[in-house]
Amino acid sequence: MRRIWGRANSSNVMKLLWLAEELSIPYERVDAGGPFGITDTATYRTMNPNGLVPSLEEDGFTLWESNAILRYLAGEHGAGAPIWPAEPRARARIDQWMDWQQTTLNRPQTVVFLGLIRTKPEQRDTAAIAQGVIAAGKVWGLLDRELAVHPYVVGEALTLADIALGVHVHRWFSFEIERPDTPHLRAWYDRLLGRPAYARHCAQPVT
Template sequence: MLKIWGRANSTNVKKALWAAAELDLDYDHVMAGGAYGVVDTEEFRALNPNGLVPVIEDDGFVLWESNAIVRYLAAKYGVGRLWIDDAARRADAEKWMDWASTTLAAPFVDIIWHTVRLPVEKRDPAIRARGLTAFAKALEIPERTLSGQPWLSGTEFGIGDIPLGVYIYAWMNLPIERPEFPHLAAWYERLKERPAYARSVMTPLT
């Protein structure tokens, strides 16, 4: 059986859980990271020497890095569903996965830690404001794309929607001020209609 390591409130772990849920996969979920510990044990470091989550084990195959996990699950179990056979269309969707990680991860950390995760006395309003500005500026790019197509993956939901879909849940539910992005908002409403999204992503942020 597929095994997924990682705490359920982790942005990156949610990607793996969501992909597995979209594919109706049975899996064993092992809480790890944050308050759960585990990641510094010798056993876990043998799986991922970085000591980070998520990690999956599938029939003896071990894989870490959240976007790689989503791609693997889609390729192995999602033909005709999450997986896109056409190389150009697949690459066009996959670019959003890497974009989310390289462009949104850093400002997101600033936002979530200095909004909800750090004790109030340790939160820095300047760091929070920096993250909010950078994150909102970046969202102008998918907002333009979604003005002309329903999904980041194209005409149908796919792997390209998963990373930003996780970030956007937090963005929409944190106690922050947000500029209006009507096409992103409509896309988010479509995501919320997906049972796998509700099950795997729409969970507490802390």
């Protein structure tokens, strides 16, 4: 039995649902985190001491950190396929962008997301949000330049790098903000929207 713990509107949970559908991996999802709670319970904390979502549970094996779970699931079900190739340099290139999502993109993108989506208008720090938009715009601009050369993040095919970053590009284009012109990023987003699994799990109202 494979169980994904986490509310469906979490970007990090969306990554797993999207990958599972792309690779036809069966799973059961349990709502946890946010209004669903559970993450503070002792039982959940033995599985994920961070008290965050997602967590993966598979016949007694547990794992946390969304990108680590992506790699694990792809290794089990898609190893060697373009989505998670075996060749070390090809794999390293994907890892590079996955780490970049967590370390470089998340910082400004989270400021904008929490400020605009999770904060009441009267409580917003508009200066911090404006700075976040500028910073995130620069980060997305870097990816735009990469996508000028190939249709997906590392080349011709969808990989785990697209999954880690793709959940966030829907939010970026959904925010009511002024964005820099990034035609290649927009074309990639449109390409992702054409994938049923992305449309179903990631391109939903941002909450």
